Amino acid sequence: MLKYLKELTEIKGVSGYEDDLREYIKEKIKDKIDEIYTDRMGNLIALKKGKGGKKILLDAHMDEVGFMVTNINEDGTLSFAPVGGVDPRVVIGKKVQIGKDVTGVIGYKAVHIQKDGMMNTPKYSELKIDIGAKSKQEAEKQVKIGDMVAFTTQYEETEEFIIAKALDDRCGCSILMDLIEADIQSENDIYFAFTVQEETGLRGPAIIAEQLNVDLAIAVETTTSGDDPELEKQLWSTHLGDGPAITFMHSGYVVHQKIFEKLVEIAQKNNIPFQYKMRTVGGTNARRYALTNIPAGVVSVPARYIHSPISMINKKDYENTLKLLEQFVKEA
């Protein structure tokens, strides 16, 4: 368990640039499954065959939120825009990687020389990446417009917790890889879909229904918690340590009743701790599967501070999510 999560979170893969993730995952799983291929959008799809039971798809998205270089300025700095939802308040003072190997810093004018309104949320158009280049010409030798920009946070593990960037949704990718590793014996065919471009509008899975004839899909996700002093308890979404979050509804999709109930039933029957996701904000690939006529459910590992350079999960939640999914693919 958790063998791959460190490397998974440290690989940079902003939506549209999932290549390194896909190569990494493919390399690690290709000898442990029956079929594997990459589709036209870049989704990596692997099959572990059963014995004529249902066809179940487990989805985890490979992409993470980040940025793209939108301009190279005369003074050698880079303008950039978010890819997926990143609050401009979490980006200042961070080291970032541009493209494959250029390092830069998102700096901000010194507090001493700021004018009124310094407590207003900054706009992306005011922010710049500094790569130490003295001019546009010098910068152009190192980067180009369209390059991916990713956070660079290093993975850390304590007794109970994991701190990393991109846990949304490398945590899901890691769970799928751990399930493959576990070599589950099931009647059901299990498809593992490592998908692209979730953060820019649930795009990767849109083409999967045409390729595979599956009975149902589960989005294996990493979801918000909000269990901190800034939010009253009744507004929390989930609570770290209380087990996998099972979603009954989220933005644009009421989870298929039978799938929702089955997940709850399996958790209860096997004494796996779980919690309901208490807020219906945010969306997952489950909606995209539903839009293409595949009934879908959502199981998530609760995480603090997602969509920022640094997020955190509880290892027990990870373990119980893994257990719940293992039972689900056996019993569903």
Added chain:
Amino acid sequence: MSNIAKELNTKDLLLKLTSIPGPSGYEDDVLNEIANVMKAYSDECFRTPMGSLVCVKKGTGPKIGFFAHADQIAFMVAKIYEEGFLRLTGVGGWDPKTIISQKVWIHTKNGKLRGIVGFMPPHLQTTEESKKVPDYDHLFVDVTMNPNWKDISIGDLVTIDVEGFEKNGTVFAPAIDNRASCVSIIKAAELLSKLKTSAEVYYIFSTQEEIGGPGAKSGAYLSEVEYGIVIDVTHGDEDIPGYPKIKMGEGPAVAVGPVTNRKFVEHIQNISSKYNIKTQIEPIPGRSGTDTDEVQLTRIGVKTALISIPLKYMHNPYEKVYIKDIEDTAKLLAFSATELPEIEEGQSC
């Protein structure tokens, strides 16, 4: 056998010094490291009652002091919640925009613990909340990942955990304000160990500048210097209306104004021309906000100058400096001390 034959590498020294936390009032670790390097170039080193490190190169001529503060801005734990979260207060002037989503260290009596400055994901914010940057009442640090987080006490120091690096001749690192100036003094001491000078030179690495404290003044008092050059940082590559733009990579900025001695400043400018060291001019019409203001008023008065290294993103977790600007500052300091002028009394501004 000389152990100082190998020239100090400016970049390595800066990265080393910026990697050691030294918040105002807690400068021991960084000053010990500086003392280790400086003993090769000094006849003696001592600490003042206010903690500042003073290293002396003996001489028979006039006394001159180079002053750089060694402290940096940081935080202290102001409140601890039962669930494992903290509130902070700033030691020195932070911009709250730069603190969110950083890894931090909490320096407890039993060693340092991990913390992360949390932030509500966009999914859970209201539109109203998203318009403002949280202040110290709303910023919080999550320490729940430490099984022993209860070791944390009110008043424990907190520092941001970022690591410096070099890129295209510039360094991005924490606390370049004012470790860059410390490095320029060390490099000047190295140079002066090879140059001929009669001056008695005091290298003073002072404490508590960021909170307007007594560190530099205590050094000036004990050393009884006649001349004092304060080295600090100034905003580089920023447009400040009505003022010349101080450019990064174009050499140190020499201050002109009432907190400096006009004749002494002219001397430094002459040295700059004579030795082809690029400098810029920074007009400061009143108080400078640096240790110069207090050093000038020590004992019977000190003939002061203020030399500032251009720095971008001051008080950000990563500040930026040009390595060449630090080296030019070191040269300017060393040569300024080799041929000190006679300045009559009463010729301040």
